[in-house]
Amino acid sequence: MPTDQLLALALFALVSSITPGPNNLMLLASGANYGMLRSVPHMLGVGLGFVLMLVLIGLGVGQVILSHPSLYLALKICSVAYLLWLAWRIANSGPIAKDGEVKSERPFHFIEAALFQWVNPKAWAMALTAAATFTRPESYLTSIAWIAIVFGAINIPSISVWTGFGVALRPLL
Numbered sequence: 001m002p003t004d005q006l007l008a009l010a011l012f013a014l015v016s017s018i019t020p021g022p023n024n025l026m027l028l029a030s031g032a033n034y035g036m037l038r039s040v041p042h043m044l045g046v047g048l049g050f051v052l053m054l055v056l057i058g059l060g061v062g063q064v065i066l067s068h069p070s071l072y073l074a075l076k077i078c079s080v081a082y083l084l085w086l087a088w089r090i091a092n093s094g095p096i097a098k099d100g101e102v103k104s105e106r107p108f109h110f111i112e113a114a115l116f117q118w119v120n121p122k123a124w125a126m127a128l129t130a131a132a133t134f135t136r137p138e139s140y141l142t143s144i145a146w147i148a149i150v151f152g153a154i155n156i157p158s159i160s161v162w163t164g165f166g167v168a169l170r171p172l173l
Contacts, residue, residue, distance in 0.1 A: 001134075001136070001139075001142070001143065001146045005134065006146070006150070008134075009130070009134045009146070009147060009150050010150055010154060012129075012130065012133070012134075013130070013150050013151045013154040013155065014154050014158065016122075016126045016129075017126075017151070017154055017155045017158035017159065018158040018159075018161065018162075021120070021122035021123075022116075022120050022121075022122060023046045023050075023113075023116070023117075023120060023122070023123070023159060023162075024159060024162040025162075026042070026108070026116075027039060027042060027043060027046065027159055027162045027163045027166065028162045028163070028165055028166040028169075029166060030042050030107045030108065030163060030166060031162070031163035031164060031165065031166020031167040031168075031169075031170070032166035032167065032169050032170050032173055033105075033107070033166075034106075034107045035167055035170075036163055036164065036167050038106075038107050039107050039163045039166075041107070041108070041109055041110040041113070042107045042108040042109075042110070042112075042113045042163075043113075043156060043159055043160055043163055044110055044113075044156070045108060045109065045110040045111065045112065045113025045114040045116075046113045046114070046116070046117070046155075046159055047152065047155045047156035047159060048110075048114060048152070049113055049114025049115065049116070049117040050117050050123055050126075050127070050151065050155060051148050051151055051152045051155070052114065052117075053117045053118065053123060053127055054126075054127045054130060054131070054144075054147060054148055054151055055144060055148050057127045057128060057131050058131045058135065058140075058143075058144035058147065058148075059144070078119050130147050130151065131144070131147065134146075134147050135147070
């Protein structure tokens with residue numbers, strides 16, 4: 001991948017990973033409620049789950065879903081329903097636990113966070129845009145690998161910032 005395209009990809013990955021979205025807001029809440037250490041599986045699930053989603057979309061899964069209107073509609077309905085459920089769950093989560101207390105609920109597990117990527121509209125937009133913009137027909141699989149590597153390297157530190165914000169806001173909340 002040419003250096004200028006790699007730089008553009010890295011900038012796209014940074015901007016799309018660090019801006020607010022469902023993953024980042026859930027990680028902010030997880031940091032506030034459970035702390036950094038207990039939120040690590042959630043962070044890894046988001047980061048690695050997104051990279052897997054990106055690779056699978058690059059290999060054609062996204063095209064299959066987009067070419068079948070009923071699958072696409074089902075994905076949209078599931079996405080909206082799941083986001084509404086998460087919003088309700090966050091709104092009714094109650095006060096955060098004080099230092100030393102154990103909250104009865106738990107943060108997302110790795111698999112839950114990884115699977116969430118498939119109903120996250122921002123993750124879909126990021127993955128489809130990256131695959132459409134940064135793949136090169138003459139080296140398609142190599143392009144997908146570079147996109148996955150760059151997003152993997154940038155996404156986890158970016159989402160860790162949001163979890164850290166949650167930890168820092170804990171005394172205020």
